[in-house]
Amino acid sequence: MKNKGINLKRIAIVGVGLIGGSLGLALKKRNLIKEVVGIGRRQESIDKALQAGAVDRGTLKLEEGVKDVDLVVIATPVGSITEMIKRTIIALPQRAIITDVGSTKEKIVIEVDRIIPKKISFIGGHPLAGSEKSGVEAAREDLFVDSVCVLTPGKTTLPGVLATISSFWENVGARVIVMKPEEHDFLIAATSHLPHLVSAALVSLTGRLEGEKEGLLPLIATGFKDTTRIALSSPEVWKDIYLTNGKNIISMVGRFQELLEEIKGYILKEEGALLQEELDRVRVFRGRC
Numbered sequence: 001m002k003n004k005g006i007n008l009k010r011i012a013i014v015g016v017g018l019i020g021g022s023l024g025l026a027l028k029k030r031n032l033i034k035e036v037v038g039i040g041r042r043q044e045s046i047d048k049a050l051q052a053g054a055v056d057r058g059t060l061k062l063e064e065g066v067k068d069v070d071l072v073v074i075a076t077p078v079g080s081i082t083e084m085i086k087r088t089i090i091a092l093p094q095r096a097i098i099t100d101v102g103s104t105k106e107k108i109v110i111e112v113d114r115i116i117p118k119k120i121s122f123i124g125g126h127p128l129a130g131s132e133k134s135g136v137e138a139a140r141e142d143l144f145v146d147s148v149c150v151l152t153p154g155k156t157t158l159p160g161v162l163a164t165i166s167s168f169w170e171n172v173g174a175r176v177i178v179m180k181p182e183e184h185d186f187l188i189a190a191t192s193h194l195p196h197l198v199s200a201a202l203v204s205l206t207g208r209l210e211g212e213k214e215g216l217l218p219l220i221a222t223g224f225k226d227t228t229r230i231a232l233s234s235p236e237v238w239k240d241i242y243l244t245n246g247k248n249i250i251s252m253v254g255r256f257q258e259l260l261e262e263i264k265g266y267i268l269k270e271e272g273a274l275l276q277e278e279l280d281r282v283r284v285f286r287g288r289c
Contacts, residue, residue: 008168009034011071014062014084016040016049018130019101020075021139024054026172029141039065048136063091071097071168073125078102079240082111085122094119099165101127103192103237104244105181109154116156123165124152124181126188127174132232145173150188152181189248194256196238197249199231 011027013020016038027033038055039062040046046058059065066072066088074084081100088098098120102108105124116122129147131138149169153162166176179187206224210216242249266275 008070008164010037010069011035011073012037012039012066012069013055013073013075014039014065014088015075016045016054016058016136017075018134018136018138019127019143020073021049021052021054021136022129022141022143023073023075023101023172024049025052025139025141026144028053028056030171032171037065037069045136052136052139054136054139062087066091066096068093069096071099074098074100074102077234077237077240078104078108078244081108082115085112086115089115089117089120092120096120097161097164098122099125101125102244103188103241105150105152105184107244109152109181113155121156121158121161122154123157123161124154125165125169126150126152126184127169128192129174132229134234134237142173144169147174148177149174150177150179150184152179152184154181185245186248186251189245189252193241193245193249194252196230196233197242197253198256199228200238203228203231 011033013024013036016024020038024036024038027036035056036054038046038049038058040049040058040060043060046055046060049055050058062084069092072088072092074081074088076084081102085098085100092098098112098116099122100108102124103126105126109122109124112122112124127144127147127149129143129149151162151165151169162178166178169176202224206216206220263275263278265271266278
C-alpha cells in the first residue's frame with residue numbers, strides 16, 4: 001500500500017476485537033498490506049482472529065509484535081490506549097507511525113504527545129463505525145465502507161503523516177474529517193456519548209419498573225429496541241469513554257435536562273401547539289441526519 005511516497009508494508013493491530021478485526025479483514029481483503037500482525041491479551045482472541053483471516057500472525061507479546069512494523073493501530077478500550085503506546089514506543093523502529101481508534105481524543109492526544117520520542121509520529125483517529133456487538137466474531141471487512149473517520153493531529157504528528165493515515169482510512173472505504181481533539185470530544189459527546197448514556201438510563205429505568213410491576217416485558221416492541229440497541233455495547237468500553245470525556249458528557253447531560261424540562265412544561269401546561277412545533281423541528285432535523 002503506497003500513500004504519497006510512504007510505503008506501509010507491515011502493520012500491527014493491538015486489540016483484535018470488532019474494530020481491530022474489521023480493519024485487518026478490510027486490509028487483507030483489498031491486499032493493501034504485506035502483513036497484518038494481531039496483538040491481544042488472550043490466546044483465544046488471537047486464534048479467532050487467525051481463523052477469521054483478520055491477521056497473518058498473532059502474538060500476546062506487544063513488544064515482539066510491533067518490531068519492524070511501519071504502523072501500529074491501537075484498538076483497545078480508551079482507558080488503556082496511553083499505556084499501550086508507552087509499551088509500544090520502546091520497540092518501534094524509527095519513523096514508524098502510531099494511531100488509535102478510540103472514541104475520545106483530547107486526553108489521549110495530550111498524554112501521548114508528552115511521551116512520544118521524536119523518531120516516532122502519533123496521530124489520533126476515531127472511525128465512526130461499529131455496532132453493539134463486540135469481539136472479532138462480529139468483525140466485517142466492509143465495516144468502514146461509507147463511514148467517517150475523524151483524525152486529530154497533535155504536536156507529535158510529523159509532516160506527511162496526516163496524508164498517509166488519511167489515505168490509509170480512505171483505502172478501506174472511510175471518508176476522513178480532520179478536527180482538533182477538543183472539538184471532536186465536544187461534538188461526539190452529543191452525537192455518540194450522550195445517546196449511549198440516555199439509552200442505558202432508559203433501559204435501567206425500565207428494568208427497575210419491571211421489578212415493580214408485572215406485564216412490562218411483553219410491551220417492549222420495536223421502538224424501545226431500536227432506541228436502546230446501543231445499550232447492549234461493551235460496558236468496559238463505555239465506562240472508559242464516560243471517564244475520559246466526562247467534562248463534555250456532563251455538559252451535554254445538563255443541556256439535555258434543560259430540554260426535557262422544557263418539553264415537560266409543554267405537557268404540564270397542555271400547550272399542544274408549542275409541543276407540536278418542537279416535535280416538527282425534531283422531525284425535520286432527524287430527516288437531515
